[in-house]
Amino acid sequence: MKLHDAEIVDTFAEAFPMWGARVVITAETPEWALEAGRSMTGFATSVIGCKCEASIERELGPGETPDGRPGVTALLFAMDREGVGKRLVERVGQTVLTCPTTACFNGIEAEKTVDVGGQLRFFGDGFQASKVLEGRRYWRVPVMEGEFLVEERFGVVEGVAGGNIIIFAREHATALRAAQAAASAMHQVEGAIMPFPGGIARSGSKVGSRYGALSASTNDAMCPTLRGQVAHTDVPADVEAVFEIVIDGLALEPVREMMRRGLIAAAQAGASHVTAGNYGGNLGPHHIHLRELVP
Amino acid sequence: MTLTLTLREPPALPLQAEVLTPDRLAGARRTEIEALEVWHGNERAQLGELFDVSGDGDDDVRVEGDLSRVKLVGAAMSTGRLTVAGPVGMHAGTGMTGGELQVEGDAGDWAGAGMLGGRLVVRGSAGRQLGGVYAGDRAGMRGGEIVVHGDAGEQAGAGLRRGLIGVAGRVGAAAGLRMLAGTIVALGGLGARAGAGMRRGSIVTMAPATPPATFIFACTYRPPFLALYLRRLRALGLAVSDEQLDGRYDRWSGDGLELCRGEILILEDRRA
Numbered sequence: 001m002k003l004h005d006a007e008i009v010d011t012f013a014e015a016f017p018m019w020g021a022r023v024v025i026t027a028e029t030p031e032w033a034l035e036a037g038r039s040m041t042g043f044a045t046s047v048i049g050c051k052c053e054a055s056i057e058r059e060l061g062p063g064e065t066p067d068g069r070p071g072v073t074a075l076l077f078a079m080d081r082e083g084v085g086k087r088l089v090e091r092v093g094q095t096v097l098t099c100p101t102t103a104c105f106n107g108i109e110a111e112k113t114v115d116v117g118g119q120l121r122f123f124g125d126g127f128q129a130s131k132v133l134e135g136r137r138y139w140r141v142p143v144m145e146g147e148f149l150v151e152e153r154f155g156v157v158e159g160v161a162g163g164n165i166i167i168f169a170r171e172h173a174t175a176l177r178a179a180q181a182a183a184s185a186m187h188q189v190e191g192a193i194m195p196f197p198g199g200i201a202r203s204g205s206k207v208g209s210r211y212g213a214l215s216a217s218t219n220d221a222m223c224p225t226l227r228g229q230v231a232h233t234d235v236p237a238d239v240e241a242v243f244e245i246v247i248d249g250l251a252l253e254p255v256r257e258m259m260r261r262g263l264i265a266a267a268q269a270g271a272s273h274v275t276a277g278n279y280g281g282n283l284g285p286h287h288i289h290l291r292e293l294v295p
Numbered sequence: 296m297t298l299t300l301t302l303r304e305p306p307a308l309p310l311q312a313e314v315l316t317p318d319r320l321a322g323a324r325r326t327e328i329e330a331l332e333v334w335h336g337n338e339r340a341q342l343g344e345l346f347d348v349s350g351d352g353d354d355d356v357r358v359e360g361d362l363s364r365v366k367l368v369g370a371a372m373s374t375g376r377l378t379v380a381g382p383v384g385m386h387a388g389t390g391m392t393g394g395e396l397q398v399e400g401d402a403g404d405w406a407g408a409g410m411l412g413g414r415l416v417v418r419g420s421a422g423r424q425l426g427g428v429y430a431g432d433r434a435g436m437r438g439g440e441i442v443v444h445g446d447a448g449e450q451a452g453a454g455l456r457r458g459l460i461g462v463a464g465r466v467g468a469a470a471g472l473r474m475l476a477g478t479i480v481a482l483g484g485l486g487a488r489a490g491a492g493m494r495r496g497s498i499v500t501m502a503p504a505t506p507p508a509t510f511i512f513a514c515t516y517r518p519p520f521l522a523l524y525l526r527r528l529r530a531l532g533l534a535v536s537d538e539q540l541d542g543r544y545d546r547w548s549g550d551g552l553e554l555c556r557g558e559i560l561i562l563e564d565r566r567a
Contacts, residue, residue, distance in 0.1 A: 067522040068540065103519045129495065129556065131478065131520050132438075132457055133527060140520055149519035 110155030302360025317375025428454025
């Protein structure tokens, strides 16, 4: 299939279930909210090495937050509900509680919840206090600046992880430009995130390694520099660089929509090929075919 | 359509009418409603002897007339919406667990006392012991929301354990007396001895106030939780200003004779 001048490979992304939560962080200024959001979602690119995947979903105006202040929403994903709860307690506790002027709220109404504020309250060393409003419990944790307000329970839902597109171009600069254009277009979609830096991964991985201690290693079939060394390469002869955009969503539809927007934007920005990664259909129940996304 | 009960004339003696709840009235046939028993003074009477019944409705009930001598309207109601188009007597909404009771006039003493859930809205003023505690009970209001558009009498929120009481006007003496937790917001000011004996919880006022001598000044700051509560009260129709939403509050901790875990928050007086 051709889209603009790009070849859209007839393949599919193979996505699998992961549990996710949405965190709403507010602060006195948009800058502090963003700072806290970035800290909370830092070092959360891949569940393989970071125990979770997280990123800022979008910025919020004062009219969109529970306390009428500017804020951000962030999504965090882990392999199970317990994992989401643990990572939230660690990350909210170390990066949001500590950040000046912030407060932290649940951003998903869900049947299943995990305890976050109910754990972080213990930082108050007995001086913490709770408030219940409209059936939701909040904890007021005294801190040197004043008080940190955090909601007790956060909703968790079974989401979809592993959506992806892989972008090729004949020149490195073009590949990066196409990937950036794709990430920018994809960022507009709510309910899904791209957990890698700027949304873009330059180091896609394959399962396993010749070294027993590693569960993943470089995707040699996608490395242009290895074209002459590997038995099989997926890099066309005229391609100079490859980037991958990985997507996690609270549901399948936002993942599909992100892929659709990214595919179009990358093709428009000069990608020579757009493909997707899968495991032969054996890993995940969600197969998102690129041919269904091409307009 | 709304089920409407109209009080023919104010009763000569107090009327005890805990049957006036959506739980008992909604979906019932007119003959069943007219046969419901009430106490008129020390005599039993049937509702139909005192009220005209018209219309029907699944969970929306309206009671019209001067009910200032009718007690226990909406008591223990758990669902639906009950509107009193005028004043209502003592114990309105006491022990209610859900639904919404709207009083378009004044409410007598003990409105919402021992309330567990739901919402009580008083368009006029409320008497003493709003959301209060009955003698012998461990706690007063234990959940839900009370919104009063006028003033409230003495001992509003006495024994309060959980829930929100918002009053647009002034609250009488000893608001939050021996309260255990929960939140009282008095936009128009507090009477004397507010928070006396309180263990936990918050009493908030927008007018200058002098806490009891057993309260200790802590600091002036913006309590993050308060924005949620004030925005909620604004959504419920109280005139919360931007200055109050964004303002700084003096925090007084008390009561020092008890746990000293409660607080009185007073909007910073910028004229000082």
